[in-house]
Amino acid sequence: MQLNTSRFGTLExxxxxxxxxxxxxxxxxxxxxxxxxxxxxxxxSWLQSVDNPDLAFVIIRPIDFYYNYILDLDLPDANDLMIxxxxxxxxxxxxxxxxxxxxxxxxxxxxxxxxxxxxxxxxVISLNPEHKLKHFILDELKRKVELEKGDKAGEDNR
Amino acid sequence: MLVLTRKKNESIIIGDxxxxxxxxxxxxxxxxxxxxxxxxxxxxxxxxxxxxxENILAAQSNIKAGKIKELDQLFKIKKPDVxxx
Numbered sequence: 286m287q288l289n290t291s292r293f294g295t296l297e298x299x300x301x302x303x304x305x306x307x308x309x310x311x312x313x314x315x316x317x318x319x320x321x322x323x324x325x326x327x328x329x330s331w332l333q334s335v336d337n338p339d340l341a342f343v344i345i346r347p348i349d350f351y352y353n354y355i356l357d358l359d360l361p362d363a364n365d366l367m368i369x370x371x372x373x374x375x376x377x378x379x380x381x382x383x384x385x386x387x388x389x390x391x392x393x394x395x396x397x398x399x400x401x402x403x404x405x406x407x408x409v410i411s412l413n414p415e416h417k418l419k420h421f422i423l424d425e426l427k428r429k430v431e432l433e434k435g436d437k438a439g440e441d442n443r
Numbered sequence: 444m445l446v447l448t449r450k451k452n453e454s455i456i457i458g459d460x461x462x463x464x465x466x467x468x469x470x471x472x473x474x475x476x477x478x479x480x481x482x483x484x485x486x487x488x489x490x491x492x493x494x495x496x497e498n499i500l501a502a503q504s505n506i507k508a509g510k511i512k513e514l515d516q517l518f519k520i521k522k523p524d525v526x527x528x
Contacts (some may be wrong), residue, residue: 292507293449293508294452310498311491311494311495311498312494312495312496312498312499312502313455313498314503316454324511324512326512326515327512327515328509328514328518329511329514329515331508334491335488340457341502342501342502343501343504343506343511343514344497349478359477359484360481360482361481361482361483361484362484366493377498379497379498379501380504381497381500381501381504382501382506383504386513386514387517388516389514392498392501394490394493394494394497395497395498408494408498410484410486410490410491410494418493418494418497419497421510423517426496428516429444
């Protein structure tokens with residue numbers, strides 16, 4: 286299947302690589318099919334809509350910039366995603382990139398879960414009150430680096 | 444929409460398994476208790492709306508595919524700063 290995207294030109298997409306989002310993502314409930322596009326040697330990736338070639342989100346793994354990231358998955362979400370003990374899942378968050386890119390934010394309140402084993406995806410709502418709509422990614426990363434340094438104080442002989 | 448009048452401590456049952464209790468009423472604020480099975484999600488509506496707006500904002504980010512590497516550069520600039528302390 287070919288997809289003429291505004292950002293990536295023509296993409297050749299294998300039907301098996303399409304994630305099905307039963308509820309779309311918030312604000313784009315009608316678009317239910319997405320492909321995950323990897324950026325080589327980058328912290329970022331893309332979630333490209335298959336139904337709307339102009340719609341793509343920059344995404345990042347929360348564990349890559351947020352200290353001690355843990356998501357407690359709500360049971361209804363786990364059910365929708367058909368997650369079981371053998372599922373290979375990944376968590377991402379959507380990045381908002383303003384004009385001043387250093388002010389980019391990640392949305393930890395509405396993370397995206399992909400169940401790779403079933404090719405299902407869902408944007409869920411985190412029940413952790415510390416997970417906000419806007420986390421400044423560079424600030425969080427700085428905090429993460431500092432705190433992790435503290436965590437392994439003594440081991441680090443740099 | 445079905446509209447029901449309830450007093451404090453009165454409740455409504457939805458289906459077989461969801462109970463909504465009026466826990467307290469103070470001025471224009473009503474405290475609502477919800478008893479629902481674990482397989483039903485309960486969220487404040489504003490949370491949905493905020494995430495919707497945030498997604499729309501994210502979709503408007505006009506970053507080109509080839510520009511993503513520049514974002515990674517920001518990380519590399521920031522990291523040495525942290526390490527110097």
